[in-house]
Amino acid sequence: MAKTIVSDIIILCPRLRVVALVDLDASRATAALDAKLASPAAHAYADCKVFPTVAEAARSMLSQTPHIAIVGAPPFARGTDIPGRDLELQLVEAFPRCALFVEKPVSSGPEDACWRVADVLAKKGTLVGVGYMLRHGGTRPVPEDVRLTITSADLTGVLTTATIKPSSSRPLTSVRKRPVPYVPQRLIPGLLGDLSRYFGGDVHLPSVVAHTVQPHEAPGKLSAKRFDEDLIPPENRLPRLTSATWKYRGGAVGTLTHVIALHGNTYDTEFEVYADGYRFKLVDPYGTPKLCIRRPGVAEEDVHVFKEDDPFRTELETFVDVVEERSSRDRVLSSYEDAIKTYELTWAIRRASEAAAASYA
Template structure:
């Protein structure tokens, strides 16, 4: 059932906020922009499953200035295949000299030898279990800071998927604090929905009307037919859909509602073995996932914000086809603000004092992924001091903490019920 009410009125589409085109004195805008990429997977090079594609947005922003010096990935043949595709396209000049390397240490050796350039920016789209921590297998950000403290960092969300949970969250926060105090260049985390025109309009309405948020209500329902990666269906690999995917609306909830009293988080899940959790259209290798490791089919959670406001969340793996069902409602005295379809045709639905009819403001052509990339590059090149990155590493660590709190609470609830009813 949709969160949207049947009574509404179509209003004027939102226009993009004007972006500055002035160039700060001394900012090179015609020089080559040297880049290091981590990860040859879908987040970096695109997929039919969704619009995420870091390389495409980077190419669009920098054009012929882009020079990708190296691609680091544990799967060399896959990385070479990605580069072959790029070299056969109109953006081939950016990748003609790209080398595939096994690790950042080898890249550093080549930079010191004068073979490769020190990168202006490093783009990280490795599996999250390989980053966001302090151990030898997941301390990528620590290594980047040690070897390239002057290179900007763009990293995908979530910032980690480590275990045990408390240790992983603590380490992610420590990494964030280290970067905030030691790293000498901009850092952005890919919580792309913050960059939607509709989201920024909702923030503007709240600010200009001096509103205090009372409640948030978020929903993220996955269309699962195209989810082919076995690891995604195994909660021991990617730590489940709340941490890997629902993190987007957990982050938006925090963006609107503020900091959360983590101890108030309470959640329940529909598990895969329960009758309502049967899915008829899965296309992954089910034999590769143990029954005990199968992801929950739905999770409902609630919490209290430090302000006193309340928040709720529903994540489900339920729909067929390709389009997800995603909405977030924000309530304040006299106001209902709803963001709908953020990855498809985003719109903001506004009900305000003086009318029971919600006005709908479409945002045709909005591309938050491009806005996010443009903001990052503009910040790196100091194009306009007014342009601000919307998701810092320290802030992203708090979203990561929330997602783990939801998962842990839901699992504790499942254990209590299993014990009560003598379930295996």
């Protein structure tokens, strides 16, 4: 959540007061706090205290009610109603009027437990936003502009397609040691899956089909590697390729491809939406986004480049505005319930791909 905190400082400036840092690892929390106190943001952390648990923080802060809690703990510590993995429920019990800004994915636990958490948050009226920042874009909300264009032209999308190609020299070839969804700690497929759902709507989960290329297969052998992969058990390695297809409940089709094959240190990322006569293509959403629009009957596409794009700041600035009641709750584009649906899609992709891989064995 480092970028979130940086954006928070820029947005709130002298209004920001970080009053508590909750972490079971006191030495790590203290080191992080010391770094902040030695930075230009020191004024925001002057009254901050470190606590091992939410309950202890609540007992020590009876006279203060935080406005926002940044829930940046690892996904195994949140998103469920299982004791010890129920950070959101602990927070709303301790600070009933506090809004929650939750890191993605919402959890690494069972999907049904996530829905039970969502039910509690809804009943308590807790404002929750989840950090799927690509829905917001940067200084100009590119995805929302595309959605408005589709709506105003009375279009119905037929296809969303997302591709993410991290380089093989980046440390993406090690994998899960816990039973978590498809590459959740890397988050990128989840981000693009979420952007896909933002345009395509709800997914008919039984329709998800996925295939993989595994590291031991001939196409999966790479000439450039960051480390000796033989040190990692085969079952704990990321697939070199995961390709998934699904049907949206509205009738359109979605695809997502995640391939680890390029050399170097950069991502190659594209997202497209096709509708009647139109193609919207977003390139490099994590760097300098470029939006290419092909319109009916026009040979040349419109190209818009967005420099100094900061989706983290745009997302958090929007959330702060809602907390301060300067904007409607509708402006929180990634609600907790909606983020669970993205989480369910990542699980469906993982299960389908592993089932397919097992059938080839």
